[in-house]
Amino acid sequence: MRSTMLFAVAALLITAADARGVDPAGSELWEDLSGAYLGEDAKVTFNDSIRLMMADRVESAHEVPIMVKVPHDLRDMQELVLLVDRNPIQQVARITPHRRLESVGMNIRLEESTPVRAAILDPSGIWHVATKSVLVMSAGGCSSPPPDGAVVAAVGDVNIKQFERHGGASRLKVRIHHPMDTGFVVLEDGDVVPPYYVEKVRIEDERGVIADMLTWAAMSRDPVITIDLPTEGQSVRVSGNDSEGLSFEGLENAPLM
Amino acid sequence: MTPKACRLKDSRTPLSCSRRAAGLARAAACLILFTTVAWDAVGASYGLRPQPVAPGVYVFPGSQDALTPDNGANIANTGFIVGSREVLAVEAGPTRRYGKEMLAAIRSVTDLPVRYAVITHRHPDHSFGLGAFREAGIDVLMHPAEAEGLANEGPALLEFMTALVGEAWTQGTTIEAPSETLTEDRHVDLGDRPVDILVLEGGHSSGDLVVHDRTSGVAFFGDLLFVGRAATVPHADIGVWLMHLDRLESLPWTTGVPGHGPILDDPARFADTRDWIRFLRSRILEAVLTGESPAEVLDPGVPEPFAGMVEAGPTFGRAVLQLYRRYEAMDPAELDALAQ
Incomplete structure (x- = not known):
């Protein structure tokens, strides 16, 4: 009896998923977006239990902090993908966790008012998608120069902080100093700033790799990546490379804050 | 620079956007202002009516709304003090049109010349009308750091404000410098009317000016005080600001005019600003x-x-x-x- 019920629920879920779900944001771009970045044959369900935290009204479109809270039943996720429908760079990041992650955050660019998506691939191959529609008051997060040009640290400098949370859990906060040029900014003299951005990031500690990330210039300048883990690491290492082949690395052995 | 946003009609089509570097302008402006749909307020007028708050002291109350095409950015309180010889204006309002209307409204009360205009700080809703005062030959006073900020940020903010409230309001507005700057408290006499101009640096802005009319006990606090409205903090040092609020509370004033919000007769509503910025x-x-x-x-x-x-x-x-x-x-x- 119980297995029949489960089967029925699963069948319903798959049926809905076949059509890549009905987009709660009603975006005409969703069909193409999900096809391109989750797969043409992707099974998709919109899932309210994933919390996508961000302001619903944005004035500083170059740097919009977001945080994805992963529900318990999805913490064995295979991949987490962040997408922005109406960006010239729609794909922000693809994160492959090698350990259970409780939340993932970063700061991103928004070109204009748009739905933002956090898509989580469960081990059975179904994408669970959270959607948030954001009103961008001052467009151009991808295509206009950022508000102040000063980048203090050298490109590739990595800054790692670890914070204690309840019950031995921890939060890792990684800042990578990088211009993250989108390739869509046209200067006063008509020159286009060519794309230049962080492509790959690996985060690990003494127990092995925590997560691998593929990233694009829809992450903000000097991107900040936040990851919540159920445990504390002793020594955290962040490494990666950018689109010009520059490798970078940062280590943190300092005690927890 | 153009205030128009580059809209992507459909992000599936390749993006070739030859937008000029208006991003800086917009982003900076966003720190202070906020967006509504712009429309043209044809034949716009602020309809300024001096509201007496004490003998010889008048206020033009600003709207407690966001910046909209309806209010033409008239959201801050302005006013003036009349002595036996001359007049001191507080603030210049958000546009040259406002400044002119303010001067006309002052003339409806007194024929005495306006000698001074004190601009409490650089923010557009207080300062952008100052061209009208300069062209009338009035001494316009500001803190030098605020004058510098106005010169640097003003053009971009004006462009942004125009997009918000409409050109009908901002037409003719230009970013002008004050005629005089001050870094120390100043005492002026309007004719049997001693007035203190106090300099409070590094709190809400780099240099806020407060005008205190000793005769009536009216104090114009500028944006060191917001009542019923959330104070903005783009240039603020909250610790210093709190100390300034203590100093203002202890001044011998009987009627307080905040930068935004209703006029006070006691300091209870200082909590509106104090509690918010502390929080x-x-x-x-x-x-x-x-x-x-x-x-x-x-x-x-x-x-x-x-x-x-x-x-x-x-x-x-x-x-x-x-x-x-x-x-x-x-x-x-x-x-x-x-x-x-």
Whole structure:
């Protein structure tokens, strides 16, 4: 009896998923977006239990902090993908966790008012998608120069902080100093700033790799990546490379804050 | 520069956007202003009527709304003090049109010449009308750091404000410099009317001016005081600002005119500004120290008792990002000092 019920629920879920779900944001771009970045044959369900935290009204479109809270039943996720429908760079990041992650955050660019998506691939191959529609008051997060040009640290400098949370859990906060040029900014003299951005990031500690990330210039300048883990690491290492082949690395052995 | 946003009609089509570097302008403007749909207010007039608050002291109350095409950015309180010989104006309003209308409205009360205009700080809703005062040969006073900020940020902010409220209001407005700057308290006499101009640096802005009419006890506090409206913090040092509020509270005033909000006859409503900026500081400091993301601070919205203040939501959204960035850049010793 119980297995029949489960089967029925699963069948319903798959049926809905076949059509890549009905987009709660009603975006005409969703069909193409999900096809391109989750797969043409992707099974998709919109899932309210994933919390996508961000302001619903944005004035500083170059740097919009977001945080994805992963529900318990999805913490064995295979991949987490962040997408922005109406960006010239729609794909922000693809994160492959090698350990259970409780939340993932970063700061991103928004070109204009748009739905933002956090898509989580469960081990059975179904994408669970959270959607948030954001009103961008001052467009151009991808295509206009950022508000102040000063980048203090050298490109590739990595800054790692670890914070204690309840019950031995921890939060890792990684800042990578990088211009993250989108390739869509046209200067006063008509020159286009060519794309230049962080492509790959690996985060690990003494127990092995925590997560691998593929990233694009829809992450903000000097991107900040936040990851919540159920445990504390002793020594955290962040490494990666950018689109010009520059490798970078940062280590943190300092005690927890 | 163009204030028009580059819209992507459909992000599937290749983007070839030859937008000029208006991003800087817009982003800077966003720290202070906020967007509504622009339309043309044809034949717009501010309809300024001097409201007497004490013998010889008048206020033009600003609207308690956002910047809209309906109010033409008339959201700040302005006013003037009449002596036996001359007049001192406080603020110049948001546009040259406002400045002119303000001067005309003053003339409906007195024929005495306007000698001074004191601009409390650089923000557009207080300063952009100053061209009207300069062209009338009036001494316009400002703090030098604020004059510099106005010169640097003014053009971009004017462009942004025009997009918000419409050209019908801002037409003819240009960014002008004050005729005189001051870094120390100044005493002026309007004719049997001693008036103090106080300089309070590094709190709400780099240099806020407060005008205190000794005769009537009326004090114009500028944006050191917001009543019923969420105070904005783009250039603020909250610790210094709180000290300034203590000083202002202890001045011998009987009628207080805040930069925004209703006129006061006692300092109880100082709490509107004080509690709000204290809350902002402690909440955002806590977030920086515990590694919380600004997204997590913003997620629950504006908490009570602040949620009901005018512009609470947008101001909170802006303030969290501004202060978070500033506190995050501090070293542990500075953060400790802030937490004390």
